[in-house]
Amino acid sequence: MKSLCHRCPAACCRYIALPFDEPKDTEAFEEVRWFLMHEGVTVFVTEGQWYVSVTTPCRHLDAQSRCTIYARRPQICREYSSDGCDYRGGDYEYKLFFTHPEQIVEYARKRLKRKTKVPKKAKGKGARKAK
Numbered sequence: 663m664k665s666l667c668h669r670c671p672a673a674c675c676r677y678i679a680l681p682f683d684e685p686k687d688t689e690a691f692e693e694v695r696w697f698l699m700h701e702g703v704t705v706f707v708t709e710g711q712w713y714v715s716v717t718t719p720c721r722h723l724d725a726q727s728r729c730t731i732y733a734r735r736p737q738i739c740r741e742y743s744s745d746g747c748d749y750r751g752g753d754y755e756y757k758l759f760f761t762h763p764e765q766i767v768e769y770a771r772k773r774l775k776r777k778t779k780v781p782k783k784a785k786g787k788g789a790r791k792a793k
């Protein structure tokens with residue numbers, strides 16, 4: 663029986679995904695917003711790690727979506743398995759997934775608001791009036 667890869671248009675060879683530090687301030691969120699302004703770019707979070715993904719086919723794919731350097735393919739390609747891969751789909755559990763800049767703006771607005779939330783003033787005994 664032919665493997666799944668023989669039926670697949672090489673979905674896993676058509677993008678790169680790079681990890682980056684979780685954005686925690688306005689400047690970092692602005693950078694992510696800039697990523698998302700570009701066609702073919704998405705941002706996702708899985709197992710606590712943030713990634714930027716760029717849709718771009720590998721130069722070593724042939725017209726039949728086969729790898730032309732299979733014996734010399736990079737380690738990352740060797741380690742990738744068709745168990746729960748891109749072609750199977752649905753196996754990814756992204757904690758967060760952004761496809762448009764407006765989504766990260768909204769997320770940042772909530773996150774930064776939460777972060778800067780001022781604790782409620784103590785009431786009753788011991789509470790002092792501000793001068």
Ligand code: SF4
Nearest residue numbers: 667670674744747749
């Ligand atoms: S590992 Fe999955 S996505 Fe990659 S070629 Fe095989 S079936 Fe397609």
Ligand code: SF4
Nearest residue numbers: 675720722729735739
């Ligand atoms: S080197 Fe081969 S297996 Fe690796 S991404 Fe390119 S076409 Fe796919």
